[in-house]
Amino acid sequence: MMILGLVQWMQPVHGYDVRRELLSWSADKWANVQPGSIYHGLRKLSDEQLLREVATEQVGARPARTTYEITEKGVAEFQSLLRGNWWSVAMPPDPFMAAFSFLPALPRAEAAAALRNRAVQLAAGIKQLQAALGADWAEHKPPYVSWMWELSIERSAAEIRWCERIAGLIESGASYLPPGMADQPAPGWAEGLSPGAVDELSPGAVDELLPRPEGKIAN
Incomplete structure (x- = not known):
């Protein structure tokens, strides 16, 4: 959907410009659009x-650059995808939930520490987004780009x-379990610790198990 929408917006447009625009939106972080897949996506x-190639040009020894436009079929597909995503709620796969x-x-002790470590990483991500919202370049973007980032901040x-x-x-x-059931990990869980030892890890031991937060948004 992202590629179709951008081609319709910017057409006629080179794949390089589509890629550059998507990266300027940081779409690789929130839209599952990987920079290396954009040219393949355009060809597909x-x-x-859904798109048509309108020209191919080459300057010197540089790779040939193809210019694209959207077709009527592509417009219909984009509108279908657009409205489908506007009017539905989809939960993206989240490895953390698994x-x-x-x-x-x-x-x-480790589970609690990991959750607090996750909170630290999320807070660092919020600071990054807030800094981006205050940057000069944001003044030249449509206001709804800031609204999107505000949604990310609220979710975090x-x-x-x-x-x-x-x-x-x-x-x-x-x-962890319904009333009447023993609250013990299954055999072999908790790295082989016995049930009595599961809750006896010292905070220092837990710290050795956890990565140090680096202030980056977790992917």
Whole structure:
């Protein structure tokens, strides 16, 4: 959808300009658009008759540059994808959710520390976005670009609150299981620690297990 929309917006346009525009939006971080796949995507969309090649030019020894326009079929496909994403809520795959589903496999101290470490990384990401919003270049972008980043900030802020709350519950000894069931990890979980040792890791031992936050947004 991103490539179709940009070609329609910028046409006639070279693949290089589509790639540069997407990177200026940091679309590789939030739209699952990888820079190396853009040229392949343009060719594939052309093969599917959603785009058409209108010219190919070469300057000196540089690689040939193809100019694209969107077709009527491509416009219809873009509008279908656009409205589908506007009017529906889709949960993107999140590796953390898969890991969290095995919460009892971690010692409580490590799980709580990992959640707080996640909150630190999210807070660093918020600072990066806030700095970008205040940068001069943002003044030359449409205002809705800032609105998109504000949404990312709000989502991260909500997750930080969740991380802190759940870390507190884990540290308090809140049961992971329904009432009446033993709150013990399954055999072999928690790196082979015995049930009695799971909650006895010292904070220093947990620190040795965790990566140091570097102030980057987790991918």
